[in-house]
Amino acid sequence: MAKSTVKTLTKAEEQVMHALWQIGEGFLKDIVEAMPTPQPHSNTVATLLKILMDKGFVTSQAVGRNNLYQPLMSKAQYSKQSLGSLVSSYFDGSYSSAVSFLVDQKKLSVQDLEMLLKELKNK
Template sequence: MERLTPAEEKVMLRLWKLEKSTVKEIVDLYPNPKPAYNTVSTIVRILERKKFIKHKPMGRGYIYLPKISRDQYRDYLADYILKDYFDGSRNEIVSFYNSTASLSEIL
């Protein structure tokens, strides 16, 4: 698995929310100003090439479905942050969030 760009993550978050979707339905979930349909369509194709999503034909278009769950990607990101930013130390990451009060706000 590889890390997604911010734009790719935004599309995936919407697709995970919908569970299956057309490009138009993904675009509709964005706040105004919405990205262009073609922009989202391009990102969807990139995500498909990266094997994060798959498609099924529907009429003249496609329905897109996630191949990677939100939990799988979240676990990957958590491991990435732990390894690359906290040298694999769970104590260090907890200490960091405790010192910034972020963790106590979450709990």
């Protein structure tokens, strides 16, 4: 059985996607404006958008002389995919090992765990 390939983003691509997820859709100038300062040059963002289109993360449609960009994958979908890949690669697929690691690293407190358990019970 072939292992499915997980689409990943570079840090720069991720920044563009975060800006696009934030605004929902937009033209190049809108995406650049939504990015954190110092904002990259618009040519850099345009190149990254082309790569994101090639990777299947973004689509565009011509509106006059400009392209309107839209994400093809939601932030939640990408987060789920990325977390699954991380747990698979570093924790042998065990989410409990990942949570245990976070507790050991003092990134997750007992109060956080109790809150998560409470939320799970309510679902």
